[in-house]
Amino acid sequence: MATKDHDAAPVTPEPVNGEGELYGVLAEYDTPGELVEASRRVRDAGYTEFDCYSPFPVHGIDSAMGIKRTILPLVIFGGGFAGALGGLALQWYCNAHAWTWNISGKPTWSIPANIPVAYECAILLAALTAFFGMWAFNKLPQVWHPLFRKDRFARVTDDGFFIGIEARDRHFDLDKTQKLLQDAGAIAIEPAYYDPDPAKKVMPRWITAFIVASTAFALIPFAIAAKARNSHSPDPHIHIFADMDYQPKFRSDQKLDIFKDGRANLGEQPGTVARGHLPEDDLFFRGLDGEAGAQKWTTGFPKLYPDGRPFAVDGALLERGRGRYEIYCTPCHGYDGRGNGMVPERVKLGGGLWQARNLVEAPDAKGAGGVAVQMPNGQLFNTISNGYNTMMGYAAQIPHADRWAIVAYVRALQRAQNASQADVPPDLQGSIR
Amino acid sequence: MSETAVVHEPGKARETFRAITRDVSWVAEAPKPHKLWLLALAVSTGMFGIGLYSIYVLVTTGIGVWGNSNNVAWAWDITNFVWWIGIGHAGTLISAVLYLTRQQWRVSINRAAEAMTIFAVMCAGLFPLLHTGRPWFAWWMLPLPNDMGSMWPQFRSPLMWDVFAVSTYLTVSLLFWFMGMVPDLATFRDRCALQGKKVRSAIYGVLSLGWRGSAKHWHRYERAYLILAGLSTPLVFSVHSVVSFDFATSQLPGWHTTIFPPYFVAGAIFSGFAMVLTLLLPLRFLFNLQHIIKQEHIHAMCKIMLATGMMVGLAYGTEFFIAWYSGNPFEMFAFRSRAFGPFWWAYFAMVSCNVLAPQFFWSKWVRNNNVMIWILCIFINVGMWFERFVIIATSLARSFLPSAWSYYTPTRYDVGLFVGTIGMFIMFFLLFFRFLPVAAMSEIKGASPEAHAGGPSKGGHH
Numbered sequence: 001m002a003t004k005d006h007d008a009a010p011v012t013p014e015p016v017n018g019e020g021e022l023y024g025v026l027a028e029y030d031t032p033g034e035l036v037e038a039s040r041r042v043r044d045a046g047y048t049e050f051d052c053y054s055p056f057p058v059h060g061i062d063s064a065m066g067i068k069r070t071i072l073p074l075v076i077f078g079g080g081f082a083g084a085l086g087g088l089a090l091q092w093y094c095n096a097h098a099w100t101w102n103i104s105g106k107p108t109w110s111i112p113a114n115i116p117v118a119y120e121c122a123i124l125l126a127a128l129t130a131f132f133g134m135w136a137f138n139k140l141p142q143v144w145h146p147l148f149r150k151d152r153f154a155r156v157t158d159d160g161f162f163i164g165i166e167a168r169d170r171h172f173d174l175d176k177t178q179k180l181l182q183d184a185g186a187i188a189i190e191p192a193y194y195d196p197d198p199a200k201k202v203m204p205r206w207i208t209a210f211i212v213a214s215t216a217f218a219l220i221p222f223a224i225a226a227k228a229r230n231s232h233s234p235d236p237h238i239h240i241f242a243d244m245d246y247q248p249k250f251r252s253d254q255k256l257d258i259f260k261d262g263r264a265n266l267g268e269q270p271g272t273v274a275r276g277h278l279p280e281d282d283l284f285f286r287g288l289d290g291e292a293g294a295q296k297w298t299t300g301f302p303k304l305y306p307d308g309r310p311f312a313v314d315g316a317l318l319e320r321g322r323g324r325y326e327i328y329c330t331p332c333h334g335y336d337g338r339g340n341g342m343v344p345e346r347v348k349l350g351g352g353l354w355q356a357r358n359l360v361e362a363p364d365a366k367g368a369g370g371v372a373v374q375m376p377n378g379q380l381f382n383t384i385s386n387g388y389n390t391m392m393g394y395a396a397q398i399p400h401a402d403r404w405a406i407v408a409y410v411r412a413l414q415r416a417q418n419a420s421q422a423d424v425p426p427d428l429q430g431s432i433r
Numbered sequence: 434m435s436e437t438a439v440v441h442e443p444g445k446a447r448e449t450f451r452a453i454t455r456d457v458s459w460v461a462e463a464p465k466p467h468k469l470w471l472l473a474l475a476v477s478t479g480m481f482g483i484g485l486y487s488i489y490v491l492v493t494t495g496i497g498v499w500g501n502s503n504n505v506a507w508a509w510d511i512t513n514f515v516w517w518i519g520i521g522h523a524g525t526l527i528s529a530v531l532y533l534t535r536q537q538w539r540v541s542i543n544r545a546a547e548a549m550t551i552f553a554v555m556c557a558g559l560f561p562l563l564h565t566g567r568p569w570f571a572w573w574m575l576p577l578p579n580d581m582g583s584m585w586p587q588f589r590s591p592l593m594w595d596v597f598a599v600s601t602y603l604t605v606s607l608l609f610w611f612m613g614m615v616p617d618l619a620t621f622r623d624r625c626a627l628q629g630k631k632v633r634s635a636i637y638g639v640l641s642l643g644w645r646g647s648a649k650h651w652h653r654y655e656r657a658y659l660i661l662a663g664l665s666t667p668l669v670f671s672v673h674s675v676v677s678f679d680f681a682t683s684q685l686p687g688w689h690t691t692i693f694p695p696y697f698v699a700g701a702i703f704s705g706f707a708m709v710l711t712l713l714l715p716l717r718f719l720f721n722l723q724h725i726i727k728q729e730h731i732h733a734m735c736k737i738m739l740a741t742g743m744m745v746g747l748a749y750g751t752e753f754f755i756a757w758y759s760g761n762p763f764e765m766f767a768f769r770s771r772a773f774g775p776f777w778w779a780y781f782a783m784v785s786c787n788v789l790a791p792q793f794f795w796s797k798w799v800r801n802n803n804v805m806i807w808i809l810c811i812f813i814n815v816g817m818w819f820e821r822f823v824i825i826a827t828s829l830a831r832s833f834l835p836s837a838w839s840y841y842t843p844t845r846y847d848v849g850l851f852v853g854t855i856g857m858f859i860m861f862f863l864l865f866f867r868f869l870p871v872a873a874m875s876e877i878k879g880a881s882p883e884a885h886a887g888g889p890s891k892g893g894h895h
Binding site for chain 1: 444446447448450451546567569584593594599602639642646648651653661665671842887
């Protein structure tokens with residue numbers, strides 16, 4: 001097109017040479033009103049394969065051309081409905097099915113809290129349906145069209161009003177059709193042809209290439225992920241943001257060149273005790289006595305602490321034992337050891353039964369009862385460590401040395417609770433009433 | 434008769450359409466951009482750079498670089514988020530609500546306002562994303578299958594509603610904006626082709642999806658446009674309501690109020706219109722768009738600001754009344770400390786900018802004076818920012834436990850990120866003005882009296 005000033009109408013007739021198959025006839029009209037009139041006459045003449053083209057939606061052209069009302073709104077309603085249901089289903093699946101959370105005893109599934117998201121999902125899906133549905137029904141995008149070959153047709157997006165009648169219409173006759181369009185008030189009429197080059201009748205090659213290339217490019221991350229999922233590697237994961245997943249420390253048997261054997265861990269070293277290997281003293285740590293293979297619960301106390309200090313049953317140990325006993329044991333066994341601590345008492349108040357052993361009950365003449373009194377020290381220690389019946393073990397709360405202190409204190413309690421008058425020192429005998 | 438037959442020349446009615454095309458396309462077609470445009474682009478890109486640097490420091494260090502603390506955990510970040518989202522709402526209001534209510538004057542500004550919506554929502558989205566501290570885990574907010582014990586989002590949280598509302602809003606706004614632009618992109622395509630600019634024509638050609646103005650296409654297009662407008666209207670009201678739920682569903686005095694959804698929506702429209710005018714008044718002058726964006730359109734926007742400004746003022750008063758009427762000592766304390774507490778200056782900045790400044794729009798002289806309007810719009814923008822700051826920071830700084838009371842001071846990275854989003858917003862808007870159709874040409878043509886020229890009843894030109 002040689003015309004530089006776009007605003008002047010192109011009036012030069014175009015020669016027909018090198019054209020392809022006939023597409024139809026294109027007629028231009030001056031005003032929107034004339035376009036509506038002309039389209040009505042074309043329709044009345046029985047044509048069906050025609051369309052009007054204008055820079056904006058012309059009022060009244062739908063009825064003049066006989067365009068049927070689109071079903072698009074119904075489809076959009078379907079989209080919105082699916083969005084609302086899908087939004088509800090998503091929330092039900094996430095919060096009521098796959099990942100239920102008890103928050104202050106609220107139900108896992110309650111509609112009011114799920115309305116906003118379902119509402120947004122409905123709008124989102126309806127809008128997506130409206131957008132993509134409109135283009136799909138219009139068979140767009142289609143960047144090639146025989147009418148685009150007409151320079152005159154470029155004005156359709158500016159100020160031009162056109163009717164195009166296709167050659168495939170059963171009433172189409174080049175001369176008669178042009179006559180009809182002229183009689184309807186066309187200001188210019190010209191036949192339109194397909195491009196002789198069949199490649200111009202499909203999507204331009206560069207767009208196809210771009211779509212293929214960008215699709216292939218977009219698939220690369222997925223391909224990498226798929227490969228990674230189906231292969232093994234000794235290397236750690238690639239973490240762009242490592243967070244705390246990888247820390248600058250070594251684990252056992254990792255490679256580390258600064259040591260002679262090339263391992264991060266040094267193995268056994270003289271004069272050291274490996275982690276978790278310290279409690280070797282069966283007497284102190286487990287309360288067992290005797291030859292290996294024939295060990296029994298000890299009736300005495302350990303001889304040494306693990307750090308080599310001598311173990312002494314003295315006032316300090318009993319005082320320590322009393323403190324620990326009162327913290328850990330009194331809730332069930334009570335301050336006097338008779339098994340009437342706060343827990344059994346309160347359960348009793350509630351009408352239930354929670355029995356704690358009476359630690360100080362003496363055995364009768366036949367030796368029955370008085371289980372705790374008759375237990376060897378080692379077994380008492382083991383019971384504190386590992387629990388017995390409904391009593392749980394206290395190994396996690398009370399260190400070994402303190403457990404032994406409690407054993408000593410329990411022994412003292414038993415002695416005190418079963419004392420006879422003869423046990424009172426002679427110089428105090430007189431004060432007993 | 435197989436050659437072109439030209440019967441007669443086009444008439445005069447079409448000159449109106451040509452003039453509209455020319456006036457709008459000129460903005461993008463001018464061979465050299467205006468010097469002030471270049472200057473503004475340079476400044477805004479620089480501001481965007483400051484924002485990028487602030488983000489870099491934030492991401493590599495952690496949100497400790499912000500002034501947020503244990504007590505004032507939401508501060509500038511959430512203030513800016515709400516502010517930007519609110520600004521976006523004017524675009525949707527102009528393009529959807531005014532479309533449904535058949536306000537013809539919207540056609541001159543709807544495109545620019547929709548673009549503003551998209552850029553504002555982009556700015557808004559940055560803040561909660563960065564506030565997560567580790568934005569690379571932002572995908573945890575999406576209901577995606579995962580290998581973390583199959584952990585799913587908790588949809589009872591208003592923060593999850595936010596995720597859905599804001600992302601839906603951005604998506605629908607983009608679709609609406611793009612769909613409205615397709616016929617105008619086709620205009621650009623054809624003009625570039627006629628001017629011999631092949632590359633530009635090809636790009637606009639792809640973007641316009643091969644639009645050829647077919648009546649059958651227009652029919653479905655108009656239906657879809659109407660429905661999208663119908664969908665956007667409840668959407669825009671729901672988005673800011675959901676944003677206000679972030680506060681209203683909490684237990685904090687000053688946040689825990691049912692007035693928030695309408696109050697936030699009115700404020701959003703108020704600030705959005707102020708931002709539309711802040712941007713369009715200078716650009717209208719710069720690109721000679723006076724007969725596209727007419728003074729009467731600016732009048733209409735001023736009146737909307739006057740109305741919404743008074744709604745916001747009414748909400749401020751209602752809040753205080755309800756705090757007193759409730760008899761709740763915590764509520765009363767929250768509002769007393771809002772107006773007379775440590776942030777009294779922010780409260781009075783808010784009231785004077787939002788309630789007093791728009792009162793000038795009662796005067797016709799002011800509505801005709803674009804410099805005055807622009808200054809008042811700046812005041813409103815500032816005031817609406819302070820409104821969000823007042824709600825968020827003052828309530829948190831004086832919560833239930835006096836031992837948790839504190840003051841909030843922003844750091845340079847708070848300021849840097851905010852400046853950065855303003856730069857990003859202006860930068861995108863300037864680029865939009867230069868490369869895309871700034872006004873909806875097809876809609877302006879359709880709304881002009883000449884659109885009915887040559888009809889059987891009128892038969893002539895106007």
